[in-house]
Amino acid sequence: MHSKIEGIIVSLYQQNNDSKNCPLPMKILVCISHVPDTTSKINFNADQTAFDTAGVQYVINPNDEFGLTRALWFKEKQGAAIHVVNVGGPETEPTLRKALAIGADEAIRINQPATDGYSVAQALAIVVQEGQYDLVIAGRESIDYNGGMVPGMVAKICGYAFVNTCIGLDIDGASVTAVREIDGGKENLKTTLPLVIGGQKGLVEESDLRIPNMRGIMQARTKPLHVKQTEHPNAMSQTLRYEKPAPKQAVTLVENAEQLINLLHQEAKVI
Amino acid sequence: MPILVYAESDQGIFKKSTQELISFARAIADQMNTEVIAAVTQDPSNANLGQYGAHKVLNLEQPSLGEFNAELVADALTQAARATGSSTVIVSSSANSRYMAPLLAVSLEAGYVPNVVALPQSYTPLTVAHNVFTNKATAFTSLQSSISILGLSKNAYGVHQYDTNAAITKQEVTLTSSSVEVTSLDKASNKVMIADAEVVVSAGRGLKGPENWGMIEELAEVMGAATACSKPVSDLGWRPHSEHVGQTGKPVASNLYIAIGISGAIQHLAGINSSKVKVVINTDPEAPFFKAADYGIVGDAFEVVPDLIQKLKEFKAQNA
Numbered sequence: 212m213h214s215k216i217e218g219i220i221v222s223l224y225q226q227n228n229d230s231k232n233c234p235l236p237m238k239i240l241v242c243i244s245h246v247p248d249t250t251s252k253i254n255f256n257a258d259q260t261a262f263d264t265a266g267v268q269y270v271i272n273p274n275d276e277f278g279l280t281r282a283l284w285f286k287e288k289q290g291a292a293i294h295v296v297n298v299g300g301p302e303t304e305p306t307l308r309k310a311l312a313i314g315a316d317e318a319i320r321i322n323q324p325a326t327d328g329y330s331v332a333q334a335l336a337i338v339v340q341e342g343q344y345d346l347v348i349a350g351r352e353s354i355d356y357n358g359g360m361v362p363g364m365v366a367k368i369c370g371y372a373f374v375n376t377c378i379g380l381d382i383d384g385a386s387v388t389a390v391r392e393i394d395g396g397k398e399n400l401k402t403t404l405p406l407v408i409g410g411q412k413g414l415v416e417e418s419d420l421r422i423p424n425m426r427g428i429m430q431a432r433t434k435p436l437h438v439k440q441t442e443h444p445n446a447m448s449q450t451l452r453y454e455k456p457a458p459k460q461a462v463t464l465v466e467n468a469e470q471l472i473n474l475l476h477q478e479a480k481v482i
Numbered sequence: 483m484p485i486l487v488y489a490e491s492d493q494g495i496f497k498k499s500t501q502e503l504i505s506f507a508r509a510i511a512d513q514m515n516t517e518v519i520a521a522v523t524q525d526p527s528n529a530n531l532g533q534y535g536a537h538k539v540l541n542l543e544q545p546s547l548g549e550f551n552a553e554l555v556a557d558a559l560t561q562a563a564r565a566t567g568s569s570t571v572i573v574s575s576s577a578n579s580r581y582m583a584p585l586l587a588v589s590l591e592a593g594y595v596p597n598v599v600a601l602p603q604s605y606t607p608l609t610v611a612h613n614v615f616t617n618k619a620t621a622f623t624s625l626q627s628s629i630s631i632l633g634l635s636k637n638a639y640g641v642h643q644y645d646t647n648a649a650i651t652k653q654e655v656t657l658t659s660s661s662v663e664v665t666s667l668d669k670a671s672n673k674v675m676i677a678d679a680e681v682v683v684s685a686g687r688g689l690k691g692p693e694n695w696g697m698i699e700e701l702a703e704v705m706g707a708a709t710a711c712s713k714p715v716s717d718l719g720w721r722p723h724s725e726h727v728g729q730t731g732k733p734v735a736s737n738l739y740i741a742i743g744i745s746g747a748i749q750h751l752a753g754i755n756s757s758k759v760k761v762v763i764n765t766d767p768e769a770p771f772f773k774a775a776d777y778g779i780v781g782d783a784f785e786v787v788p789d790l791i792q793k794l795k796e797f798k799a800q801n802a
């Protein structure tokens with residue numbers, strides 16, 4: 212498997228070098244995770260083996276929405292083709308249509324249940340390599356399974372450079388400057404395309420996010436949404452069951468700072 | 483087969499999270515009848531990692547690992563895991579480890595489970611409990627790979643003391659150059675970071691404006707705490723984005739979280755509810771935060787906080 216992938220990587224690099232002489236618009240792939248709305252109550256089925264989707268609204272994963280908005284900025288300012296991709300069943304298509312309504316050009320759904328991060332990354336890597344994307348934008352983490360692993364895995368499988376927790380991204384030809392959030396600060400980085408990022412707020416501001424308008428929604432209906440079947444990649448892990456945290460004890464109300472300090476010191480033992 | 487720990491350090495200092503990682507690995511090793519190897523990328527000679535449970539220290543130090551680079555660290559750990567025949571690699575939840583671990587997982591063809599909150603439920607196959615849905619639930623996941631990577635949640639296990647004598651061996655690794663280069667670093671050196679903090683003092687829109695954060699910073703200073711804020715506060719530009727905590731911001735897993743003038747919206751709570759003890763100070767007794775907190779004061783922050791600062795100073799003076 213590795214030698215085949217390395218072969219593809221070599222040809223990718225060659226193509227990228229060739230394209231320097233005749234610059235084509237950048238090809239961007241935005242990975243879209245389809246997740247329960249942030250206000251959703253989390254419940255599981257009776258035997259606790261699967262997430263209960265009853266009454267749950269699904270949205271574009273917030274981190275991916277920041278990434279998609281940055282991609283639109285590149286398209287408008289520098290010219291780019293934007294494809295969005297999701298690994299999942301037919302139920303994720305409304306989320307992909309929303310991304311098209313916001314401004315992506317084409318959507319791809321890899322028809323496969325998203326079981327674990329590794330198998331999702333392998334499926335995405337096939338699309339990345341076939342489409343020879345210059346830039347792959349994914350989110351720092353999905354707010355459902357919180358793996359924070361798909362973007363890095365895609366980068367490593369494809370041999371692309373990788374920047375995680377990316378809060379700033381500028382591209383000039385094949386040169387990239389990026390900002391990464393680190394614990395207690397940030398780091399300025401220099402790298403080159405092809406690149407994968409794990410993005411988050413900061414790539415664009417909250418106020419830059421777009422709500423689809425009527426025209427966008429109409430256009431999205433006729434934009435291509437390709438359904439793709441890949442070889443079923445191997446999962447590395449399997450979730451057996453879920454548990455919700457035990458109900459919390461009622462709050463202890465105190466009158467003043469002195470009582471609070473006493474309780475934190477003597478009862479909770481945290482100061 | 484041994485357990486390899488990525489023992490992160492900052493200028494030769496091994497943080498509490500690294501100590502915790504080693505103790506966690508030691509408990510697993512004792513169950514599996516094997517040993518803990520702490521892999522380090524900076525000079526380990528001043529630290530005694532045996533006291534947290536390491537059996538051996540593997541020194542991967544070399545110039546190209548002087549500054550953190552995810553690709554190079556993943557490469558070095560891949561070689562270390564292969565050379566030692568390790569079956570399990572344990573990493574932390576730091577931004578650097580979370581950047582590096584997916585790369586390591588692909589090169590070792592290993593399954594990776596982050597946010598692990600307890601010792602494994604079973605060892606063959608390896609089954610672990612880890613937080614999902616932004617801490618609104620726990621999943622029990624079995625690994626099916628021959629090598630497994632576990633990312634331990636901060637404060638999930640604690641530091642335990644051992645009197646093992648861990649010998650240091652040098653491991654040569656061959657590293658090529660990385661495609662990503664750090665050009666500059668912008669890091670507040672004297673501030674307590676949210677990621678490491680034992681105590682986090684956080685404030686919300688109830689504080690009315692950025693000019694009122696002086697007392698929040700003073701409270702944090704008295705407590706040796708990191709400062710944080712709710713999302714609207716960072717969206718309004720009252721505080722930097724790096725302080726935004728919650729489902730779409732930074733996660734908090736401190737021992738103590740103090741929320742001042744924060745209503746307790748579900749998205750805020752999701753990111754902070756793995757903190758051990760939560761305190762709320764709010765004028766509105768109906769604020770949802772009171773349902774999530776351990777201790778609460780119904781009161782005006784502008785009266786309670788200055789009083790709290792004063793009483794804490796007295797408390798510290800007495801207990802010094």
Ligand SMILES: Cc1cc2nc3c(=O)[nH]c(=O)nc-3n(C[C@H](O)[C@H](O)[C@H](O)COP(=O)(O)OP(=O)(O)OC[C@H]3O[C@@H](n4cnc5c(N)ncnc54)[C@H](O)[C@@H]3O)c2cc1C
Pocket residue numbers: 249273685686687688689711712713714715726727728729730731742743744745746747748749750753763764765766769781782783784
């Ligand atoms: C997709 C999405 C993601 C989100 N992600 C996050 C996230 O990650 N983190 C986050 O924090 N939010 C997040 N939010 C926003 C969240 O829904 C709330 O709007 C936000 O947490 C409210 O912030 P707040 O508590 O500071 O402000 P408010 O809700 O306005 O609450 C202010 C509180 O201060 C109290 N107060 C007023 N005056 C005083 C006083 N003098 N003394 C004491 N108390 C006082 C009030 O009683 C009130 O409870 C998200 C929202 C969405 C839609």
Ligand SMILES: Nc1ncnc2c1ncn2[C@@H]1O[C@H](COP(=O)(O)O)[C@@H](O)[C@H]1O
Pocket residue numbers: 242243244245272274275296297298299325328331348349350351352353354356357358359360361362
């Ligand atoms: N099923 C999926 N389809 C497409 N992209 C995904 C999928 N799962 C995860 N991703 C991408 O990977 C990022 C991190 O996800 P995770 O590793 O699951 O936390 C998300 O923000 C998405 O950009």
